[in-house]
Amino acid sequence: MKTLLRKTLRIYIDSYSGHPKEIWAIGIFTFINRLGTMVVPFLTVYLNTVKGFSLKEAGFLITAFGIGSLGGTFLGGKLSDKIGPNPVMTGSLFFSGICLIILQFAETFNQFFFLILLTALIGDAYRPAMSTAVGLHVPKNETGRSMSFIRIAINLGWSAASGVGGFIAATLGYNWLFWIDGSTCMLSAIYFFIVSSSWKQTHKHRAENLEKENISSVNTPPPYKDKSFLLFLLSSFLVGLGFIQWFHSIPVFIKTEWGFDERYIGMMMTLNGILIVLLEMPFVDQIEKAGKLKVSLLGGLVLLGISFLPFLLPASLYFFCLATLFFTFGEIFFFPFNNSLPINMSPESRRGEYMSWYWMSWSACSIIGPGVGLSFIDEFGYDAFWIFIILLMSLSWLIKRQIAAGIIAKHSKEKAVT
Numbered sequence: 001m002k003t004l005l006r007k008t009l010r011i012y013i014d015s016y017s018g019h020p021k022e023i024w025a026i027g028i029f030t031f032i033n034r035l036g037t038m039v040v041p042f043l044t045v046y047l048n049t050v051k052g053f054s055l056k057e058a059g060f061l062i063t064a065f066g067i068g069s070l071g072g073t074f075l076g077g078k079l080s081d082k083i084g085p086n087p088v089m090t091g092s093l094f095f096s097g098i099c100l101i102i103l104q105f106a107e108t109f110n111q112f113f114f115l116i117l118l119t120a121l122i123g124d125a126y127r128p129a130m131s132t133a134v135g136l137h138v139p140k141n142e143t144g145r146s147m148s149f150i151r152i153a154i155n156l157g158w159s160a161a162s163g164v165g166g167f168i169a170a171t172l173g174y175n176w177l178f179w180i181d182g183s184t185c186m187l188s189a190i191y192f193f194i195v196s197s198s199w200k201q202t203h204k205h206r207a208e209n210l211e212k213e214n215i216s217s218v219n220t221p222p223p224y225k226d227k228s229f230l231l232f233l234l235s236s237f238l239v240g241l242g243f244i245q246w247f248h249s250i251p252v253f254i255k256t257e258w259g260f261d262e263r264y265i266g267m268m269m270t271l272n273g274i275l276i277v278l279l280e281m282p283f284v285d286q287i288e289k290a291g292k293l294k295v296s297l298l299g300g301l302v303l304l305g306i307s308f309l310p311f312l313l314p315a316s317l318y319f320f321c322l323a324t325l326f327f328t329f330g331e332i333f334f335f336p337f338n339n340s341l342p343i344n345m346s347p348e349s350r351r352g353e354y355m356s357w358y359w360m361s362w363s364a365c366s367i368i369g370p371g372v373g374l375s376f377i378d379e380f381g382y383d384a385f386w387i388f389i390i391l392l393m394s395l396s397w398l399i400k401r402q403i404a405a406g407i408i409a410k411h412s413k414e415k416a417v418t
Contacts, residue, residue: 011282011285011286012281012282014285015145015281015282015284015285015286016149016281019138019145019146019149020137020138022133022137022196022199023134023137023138023146023149023150025192025195025196026089026130026133026134026150026192027149027150027152027153028153028191029089029188029191029192029195030130030150030153030154030157030188031153031154031156031157032157032184032187032188032191033093033157033184033185033188034153034154034155034156034157034158034161035157035160035161035184038161038164038165038168038169038177038180038181039100039103039177039178039181040247041165041166041247041251041265041266041269042165042166042169042174042177042251042262042265043062043065043116044058044059044062044247044248044249044251044252044370044374045169045251045252045255045262045265046169046174047061047062047112048252049255050174051107051112053109054378055252055374055375055377055378056371056374056375056378057109058252058370058374059248059370059371059372059373059374059375060113060371061109061112061113061116062116062248062366062370062371063366063367063368063370063371064112064113064114064116064117064120065116065117065119065120065366065370066120066363066364066365066366066367066368066369066370067117067120067367068116068117068118068119068120068121068122068123068124069120069121069123069124069359069362069363069366069367070360070363070364070366070367071121072092072120072121072122072123072124072125072363073124073125073127073128073356073359073360073362073363074356074360075121075125075356076088076092076124076125076126076127076128076129076352076356076359077128077129077132077352077353077354077355077356077357077359078352078353078356079125079129079352080128080129080132080133080351080352080355080356081132081349081350081351081352081353085129085130085132085133085136085352086129086133086192086196086199088125088126088129089126089129089130089133089189089192090189090192090193090196091122091125091189092122092123092124092125092126092129092189093123093126093185093186093188093189093192094185094186094189094190095122096119096122096123096126096185097181097182097183097184097185097186097189098182098186099115099118099119099122099123099182100119100178100181100182100185101178101179101182101183102115103115103116103119103178104174104175104178104179120363120366123185124359124363127355127359127362128352128355128356128358128359129352130150131147131339131342131343131351131355131358131359132351132352132355134146134147134150134343135343135346135348135351135355136351143340143343143344144284144288144293144336144337144340145281145284145285145288145336146340147336147339147340147343148280148281148284148285148336149281151276151280151335151336151339152276152277152280152281155272155273155276155277155280156273156277158269158272158273160270160273163266163267163269163270164266165177165180165262165266166261166262166263166264166265166266166267166269167262167263167266168180169262170261170262170263221347222350222353223346223350223353223354223357224357226345228345228403229342229345229346229354229357231399231402231403232341232342232345232403233357233358233361234361234399235396235399235400235403236338236358236361236362237361237362237364237365238392238393238395238396238399239301239304239334239338239393239396240361240362240364240365240369241365241368241369241389241392242304242305242308242389242390242392242393242396243304243365244365244366244369244370244373245308245369245373245389246327248369248370248373248374249370249373249374249377249382249385250311251265252374253311253377253382254320257315257382258315258316258320259315260315260317260320264317264320268320268321268324271321271324271328272324272327272328272331275325275328275329275332276328276331276332279332280331280332280336283332283333284332284336284337287333287337293337293404294404296333296334296337297333297334297337297338297400297404298397298400298401298404299333299334300329300330300331300332300333300334300335301330301334301393301396301397301400302330302397303326303327303329303330303333303334304326304327304330304331304334304393305330305389305390305393305394305397306326306330307323307324307326307327307330308323308386308389308390308393309323309326309386309390310322310323310326311323311382311386312383312386312387342354342355342357342358343355373385376388
């Protein structure tokens, strides 16, 4: 037993050690921000049950989040290549925090649409900038571990915020969620501005590297001309259509069909975050060392698809917990490597642009997913919708299986060179 405990402890220590100070700072920055993420998990429920919008109207309002996200990720990637990722991340979160505070005062459909769009436009510039920063500060053979580390920070903050947010929404009211979310965005931006002010040499070093390697945006292909990258985006997009339902359709289903209020939704989100925090880093570290990226990607995708099956069964907290477990382990095995692959597929001079296209595919899910999902449910019911999502996940698995081997082989070759 002692030997097993020592071995387990060693795996944990190895998986968390060796990260550069910049990655630790980005992780802390992300954690502070996600600690206050209380609006998004309950926004659809808020629009439907508090503000009185129909499911279709709520779905189209959430679509505004996707439209803003699409524009924000595009601009964030472009700006990251031009001025560096750090100022993009700082400005994105500070000004999106202001927008979140103002959002609580919206009343009409048009007001909500405009403010949700603006919040996402500013806030989602952060995502390609963060990914670009990871590629800037770590070697290619460690990007999976670094992206997993930042996901841990996201989920550690998310797990606390979702649980507390559910209780606050049910007891004190939704206005508190907007104040807390907006304030933590601004607080995290101030922290990162102070810490990153000493990193200017990094961007100078990057420019020198590009000059030495004779790399320029003229002689490297843009993402829309990279066929393997476009197939990768398609498979990720199909996964995203299912994934996003956990933050829009499923909370509404759990409250209106199964009869469990925000506290239980928050508790399951907290369970998801805690398990990811406890298990993801050691799992990812061991998978990366064993070279089992393809197995992890495809196995994780299977689990994500299976997570929708319990919702076809009678209302039960047990089934909700089971679905959450499938979903959580699907995340653990799939997302760290899916998020890191585009970093390694991109040329350094266009990394921000490539990452913006990757995150734009997720933004497109935010545009299409909620509106189409809730409208589909309104027309055909929840059971038909869960089956439809499982079929989409299956199609994504087939595409991913075809392209994963080639992408991972290229990734491994680049690791050998570095």
